[in-house]
Amino acid sequence: MNLRYFFIAIFPRYSMIFFIVCVSMAMYLYSGGIYHMAIEADGSSSIDINHHVKSYSFSKNFLSDLGRTISHGGHNNFHSSLLFNMALSFAGITYILFYIYLGNLFRGNKIAILGSITGISGAICFIGVAFTPADLFLPPHIMFNLWIFRFFLIATICYSWIIYKSKRIDNKYLIGNAIFIASLIFYILVLMFGPTPREPGGLEFQAISQKFIMFNFLASIIVQTLGFSKLLNNY
Numbered sequence: 001m002n003l004r005y006f007f008i009a010i011f012p013r014y015s016m017i018f019f020i021v022c023v024s025m026a027m028y029l030y031s032g033g034i035y036h037m038a039i040e041a042d043g044s045s046s047i048d049i050n051h052h053v054k055s056y057s058f059s060k061n062f063l064s065d066l067g068r069t070i071s072h073g074g075h076n077n078f079h080s081s082l083l084f085n086m087a088l089s090f091a092g093i094t095y096i097l098f099y100i101y102l103g104n105l106f107r108g109n110k111i112a113i114l115g116s117i118t119g120i121s122g123a124i125c126f127i128g129v130a131f132t133p134a135d136l137f138l139p140p141h142i143m144f145n146l147w148i149f150r151f152f153l154i155a156t157i158c159y160s161w162i163i164y165k166s167k168r169i170d171n172k173y174l175i176g177n178a179i180f181i182a183s184l185i186f187y188i189l190v191l192m193f194g195p196t197p198r199e200p201g202g203l204e205f206q207a208i209s210q211k212f213i214m215f216n217f218l219a220s221i222i223v224q225t226l227g228f229s230k231l232l233n234n235y
Contacts, residue, residue, distance in 0.1 A: 007101045009229035015094040016221050022087035026066040026080040030056040033073025034065070035197050059204050063214065064145065068135040081133060088130035095123030099155065102228065106162060115158030122151030146191060149213070153184040156220070169231050176223030183216040 032054040054073075056066070066084035071077040103116030128144035160177040163169045190209045195202030 004101045004105065005229070005232045007097045008105070009225045009232060012094055012098055012221050012225050015090060016218055019087045019091050020218070022083045022090075023063070023066065026083040026087070027056040029083065030061070030066055030080045031071040031073060031075035031077045032056075033071045033075070034060040035062070035072060035203055058207075058211065060207055062207055063210055064129065064134050064141065067130065067133050069133050070135050085130035085133070089127050092123045092126035092130070095126065096120050099123065102159070105228070105232070109162065111158050111161055115155045115162070118151045118158070119155035122148050122155060125151060149184050149188050149191070152217075153181065153188065156181055156184065159224075163227060166231070169227055173223055173227035176220060176227075180216050180220040180223075183213055187213040 034057055063084070065072065066077075067081050067088070068077050069081055071080075099116040099119035102119075103112050106112035125144040125148040129141060129148070132141040132144060134141045156177055160174055160181065163174055163177070164171060187209060190206065194209070195205055197203040197206055
C-alpha cells in the first residue's frame with residue numbers, strides 16, 4: 001500500500017472513527033450549560049434555567065460549546081475541550097493530507113489545484129476553530145467556523161466536476177457529493193440568514209442544523225474515499 005492510497009482512501013476513515021469517539025466522549029464529559037440568553041414574548045432578555053443544566057443537550061448546545069475552556073454553566077471544561085479540540089485538529093490534519101495527495105493524483109489539472117487549495121484552507125479553518133475557543137477568542141472562532149463551509153463547498157464542487165469528467169470514476173459517487181454540496185449551501189444560508197440563538201426557537205434550529213451538516217461531513221468522507229479508492233485501484 002503506497003502513501004497516496006493510504007492518505008486518500010484509508011486514513012480518512014480511521015480519522016472519522018477517531019473524531020466520532022472523541023466528540024462522543026467530549027459530549028459525555030461536558031460540564032453543563034447552554035447559551036443562556038432567552039427572548040421573552042415582550043422582547044426582553046432573561047436567563048434560561050437550562051443555563052445551569054449538568055449535561056450536553058443535543059438540541060441546545062453547539063458543537064463548539066464542547067471546546068470552551070469554561071462551559072456556559074461557569075464550570076471548568078478541560079477534559080471536554082481537550083477531546084473536542086484534539087478531534088478538530090486531527091480532522092484538519094487529515095483533510096490537509098487528503099487534499100495534498102488528491103491534488104497530486106490529478107497533477108496539472110487547474111480545477112484540482114483550486115479544489116486542493118480550498119480544501120486545505122478549509123482544513124486549516126478546522127484547526128483554527130480548535131485553537132480559538134469561543135469563550136476566549138470569539139471573533140476569530142466565528143470567522144474560522146464560517147469559512148470552513150465556504151472553502152469545502154468550493155473544494156467539493158471542483159472535485160465533483162473532476163469526477164463527472166473522468167471516465168475512471170463511476171458517476172454514482174456524484175450523488176453523495178451533490179447531497180453534500182446542497183447541505184453546505186443550506187448551512188451557509190442558515191449561518192447568514194437563519195434565526196439567531198437569541199430568537200425564539202433559534203438556538204434549537206442553529207444547534208440541530210450544525211449537527212446535520214456535521215453528519216453530512218462524515219458521510220461525505222465515506223463517499224469520497226470509496227470513489228477515489230476505485231480510481232486508485234485502476235492505476
